[in-house]
Amino acid sequence: MSFSLQNFLHLSICLLLLISFANAQNCSDCFVHSRASYYPNSDEHGTDHGACGFGAFGATVNGGDVSTASELYRDGVGCGACYQVKCTNSDYCSDNGVTVVITDQGSGDHTDFILSEHAFSKMAQTTDAAASLRSLGVVDIEYQRISCSYPGKNITFKIDESSNYPSYLAFAIYYQQGEKDITAVQLCETQTFTCKLLQRDHGAVWTSTSPPSGPLSIRMLFSDGDYADDTWVVPVNNIPQDWKSGAIYDSGVQVN
Numbered sequence: 001m002s003f004s005l006q007n008f009l010h011l012s013i014c015l016l017l018l019i020s021f022a023n024a025q026n027c028s029d030c031f032v033h034s035r036a037s038y039y040p041n042s043d044e045h046g047t048d049h050g051a052c053g054f055g056a057f058g059a060t061v062n063g064g065d066v067s068t069a070s071e072l073y074r075d076g077v078g079c080g081a082c083y084q085v086k087c088t089n090s091d092y093c094s095d096n097g098v099t100v101v102i103t104d105q106g107s108g109d110h111t112d113f114i115l116s117e118h119a120f121s122k123m124a125q126t127t128d129a130a131a132s133l134r135s136l137g138v139v140d141i142e143y144q145r146i147s148c149s150y151p152g153k154n155i156t157f158k159i160d161e162s163s164n165y166p167s168y169l170a171f172a173i174y175y176q177q178g179e180k181d182i183t184a185v186q187l188c189e190t191q192t193f194t195c196k197l198l199q200r201d202h203g204a205v206w207t208s209t210s211p212p213s214g215p216l217s218i219r220m221l222f223s224d225g226d227y228a229d230d231t232w233v234v235p236v237n238n239i240p241q242d243w244k245s246g247a248i249y250d251s252g253v254q255v256n
């Protein structure tokens with residue numbers, strides 16, 4: 001009796017594993033249906049004033065293929081996340097669509113994404129089709145989160161211009177690869193190893209009033225939503241003691 005129950009459980013687990021394996025293999029099921037529009041501006045890229053606080057980086061990262069997100073903005077946690085977005089009109093749209101990085105928040109007429117004009121046009125098969133898509137304004141799409149990739153780049157800290165040395169430190173995190181979210185950040189003083197958790201100020205910007213003096217290490221918690229897999233990433237490079245507003249510091253590490 002107990003033996004057959006065990007067999008039954010074993011079989012059930014195998015079936016479950018098989019089913020989830022099959023689902024993982026079939027990513028046409030991973031796409032979510034939605035709508036997207038675009039924001040026209042002179043250079044077709046994103047905006048320097050995106051809600052994520054990336055500044056000019058938020059307009060031009062990923063070749064200007066950037067987007068606002070509405071729900072997917074997730075109070076700033078979604079900043080820097082990458083999505084494959086493809087429109088579904090087979091007359092105009094390419095199979096692969098475009099890969100965009102979230103750099104701003106915004107919502108339109110039942111849209112999840114307001115793409116840069118550059119990204120919106122890239123969903124089309126041809127330049128003529130792109131013109132047709134743009135004249136539609138809002139299109140049906142499918143999207144899925146995908147891994148971000150920045151070949152040759154490490155995670156980089158940009159000291160925000162709002163910083164005021166030495167009493168107020170604000171910085172944004174650039175070039176975050178992979179598919180995980182940064183859900184917490186610790187600022188550590190590297191001589192005493194005292195660390196404190198920082199507040200997410202807005203978007204991808206973290207702040208500290210009265211940061212410790214001395215070289216600083218900015219540690220980031222990467223999460224895929226499963227707490228068991230949360231990982232602290234410790235940079236190789238410190239932020240120098242005399243950090244400067246507006247400066248860019250390479251962390252010396254990258255994630256996948």
Ligand SMILES: *[C@@H]1O[C@H](CO)[C@@H](O)[C@H](O)[C@H]1NC(C)=O
Nearest residue numbers: 022023025026027028029030
């Ligand atoms: C993937 O899922 C789609 C939609 O459910 C289905 O049409 C297709 O046959 C599946 N492909 C594979 C390889 O299982």
Ligand SMILES: *[C@@H]1O[C@H](CO)[C@@H](O)[C@H](O)[C@H]1NC(C)=O
Nearest residue numbers: 152153154236250251252253
């Ligand atoms: C990234 O970090 C590695 C290891 O710390 C370093 O060798 C490399 O020069 C860095 N890359 C850039 C673009 O700074």
